[in-house]
Amino acid sequence: MVKNVRVLLALVVVGTLALTACSSTTAASVETVPAQDAYSVLADNPNAVVLDIRTPEEFAGPRIAGAVNIDFYAADFADQIAALDRDVTYVVYCRSGNRSGQAQGVFEQLGFADVTDVGGGIVAWHEAGLPLDG
Secondary structure, eight states: OOHHHHHHHHHHHHHHHHHHHHHHHHHHOOEEEOHHHHHHHHHHOTOOEEEEEEEEEHHHHBBOOOEEEETTTTTTHHHHTSOOOOOOOEEEEEESSSHHHHHHHHHHHTTTEEEOOOOOOOOHHTTTTTOOBB
């Protein structure tokens, strides 16, 4: 009985340490902000990556300058996101904010450090009079 208690106690300690280690290294910061604030993030972080998660057809139209397209509806969307550098600053948008809002869980689960979601998507970006390509 004493041996079982010691084993159980050891498992609890190891599990707690593992959870503590994981939480400190995979803490994600995913925040939805107004378009103007997302624009400021880009201005303050010249190395930030802009991810447009609309379909390729949508991406062919107006988009934020320098955006990289990863289709939210692609079967391997999560795998494509997982292949990205988790320590880079990302600004993510879709058309209206719905898909990018859903994608927040993927970024959080994968432990991305700094992700800004453009609230209202490219629609809000355009309505705010912010610059677009295309």
